[in-house]
Amino acid sequence: MISKKQTSKRQKTPAEHLGGELRSLRKAHGLSLKQLAEKSGKSLSFLSKIERGLARPSITALQDIAEVLGVPIGWFFETEGPVAANERPYVVRAGRRRRLTYSGVASTDYMGFQDHLLSANLDGELAMGISRYEPGGSTGDDLYAHQGEEAGLVLEGEIELTLGDEVFVLRPGDSFSFPSKIPHRYRNPGQVTAVVVWANTPISLRR
Structure with missing residues (x-):
């Protein structure tokens, strides 16, 4: 059961949400920030700021990162409206499923x-x-x-x-x-x- 304490968590900003998604996906691929920087052509400090919600990458920069991680750019963005902070780590609603793609394959x-x-x-x-x-x-x-x-x-x-x-x-x-x-x-x-x-x-x- 989800506690009341969890439901009172502050809603993440869009930049923090994007950063969290990037960090999760990078780790799922077993990549360090340095390795992602080398593969994407972005600086390590820039990627670190994105993951901490302190930078807002352009669509072009995010596309370069998405290609390295084998996902469509939409992976990083909210769909179908905001998600409650207590729900995000545990629940995926039917209309919010994210499509998986694979490194080197756009579709x-x-x-x-x-x-x-x-x-x-x-x-x-x-x-x-x-x-x-x-x-x-x-x-x-x-x-x-x-x-x-x-x-x-x-x-x-x-x-x-x-x-x-x-x-x-x-x-x-x-x-x-x-x-x-x-x-x-x-x-x-x-x-x-x-x-x-x-x-x-x-x-x-x-x-």
Whole structure:
């Protein structure tokens, strides 16, 4: 239960909100301020001021930072009106889900799928999301692997889950879990959109 003390917290300013989102995402990627500065071409002091809510970056500067961190620029901004201070760390309303993109890929639309974050942030030991795969959509032709674990539940349609040499076709109500070090990929072999809710180990903990 959220205490009354928490509900009385001061609402963050837009600059503080942006700074907190940047800090959370940077840490989720396992980057130091110095590394982000080198990759984005921005000074370390400037990035530090942004994270502390003491600087307001231009759209161009924020776009450069967003590209390094693999998210659309809208990731950093409020949507659908302000969020109560006590709610922000814990709750994500249906209309406020943020889309995930990946380093070096501006959009996964061409691959036929979209990921949205269900977790309130990427600071914890678990990230939760929801994916929509259009017919024929997949995570790519190649299998990929990384540290950590992942699990999920198919809500709609069909998902073909490849784990090494094994291939499983999952339907609504079917679930899965596996160590992410096993080479894997997801694909929708059906004729309708597939929807999957998943949880995995955040990037920063994949060591």
